[in-house]
Amino acid sequence: MKRGLISYVALLRGINVGGNGLVKMSDLRTIFEKMGFEGVRTYINSGNVFFRATERDPRALEQSIERILAKAYSFRPKAAVRSKREIAAVVKGIPADWSGGPERKCNVIFLRPAIDSKNILEDLKPKPGIEEVAYKPGVLYWSALTSDLTKSTMVKLSRSKLYQEMTVRNLNTAKKLHEIMEAM
Numbered sequence: 001m002k003r004g005l006i007s008y009v010a011l012l013r014g015i016n017v018g019g020n021g022l023v024k025m026s027d028l029r030t031i032f033e034k035m036g037f038e039g040v041r042t043y044i045n046s047g048n049v050f051f052r053a054t055e056r057d058p059r060a061l062e063q064s065i066e067r068i069l070a071k072a073y074s075f076r077p078k079a080a081v082r083s084k085r086e087i088a089a090v091v092k093g094i095p096a097d098w099s100g101g102p103e104r105k106c107n108v109i110f111l112r113p114a115i116d117s118k119n120i121l122e123d124l125k126p127k128p129g130i131e132e133v134a135y136k137p138g139v140l141y142w143s144a145l146t147s148d149l150t151k152s153t154m155v156k157l158s159r160s161k162l163y164q165e166m167t168v169r170n171l172n173t174a175k176k177l178h179e180i181m182e183a184m
Contacts, residue, residue: 006052016046043180048173098171
């Protein structure tokens with residue numbers, strides 16, 4: 001690896017979800033390579049793009065990536081860019097009792113700067129006894145029993161303005177992001 005390169009993952013919002021925002025991962029890799037990023041690779045079909053760059057500001061990377069993707073596609077995907085160090089902190093913050101088994105849905109919700117505040121919990125109004133939600137800078141940890149999903153605030157969240165400024169990864173994907181970044 002060249003000196004000065006930082007490992008990042010771009011978590012693209014709304015890619016290949018419900019038949020909308022269709023993007024081939026090979027096309028996405030090509031776009032990132034043309035942007036001058038190195039070591040570009042993708043993970044699963046939901047817009048997780050790993051790359052290395054000399055840029056030190058993840059927010060500047062988000063803006064560049066969003067600008068280029070808006071030119072390439074008829075929709076405007078948003079990006080949440082996290083460094084290797086940030087992803088490691090996210091995974092370290094996952095509640096110890098999360099198993100990710102079939103009886104419980106566990107999500108890691110990456111927040112974009114516009115909504116990244118501990119006050120987001122007041123806006124979301126999670127339902128005690130139905131779901132557990134914890135905030136740490138840049139992320140929400142959300143969990144609920146599978147049997148209670150229809151009663152949770154997550155059901156309504158997808159229709160809110162806040163939802164446009166976040167991207168969700170399940171527990172296993174969040175852990176895999178960290179694993180891939182550790183191997184970069």
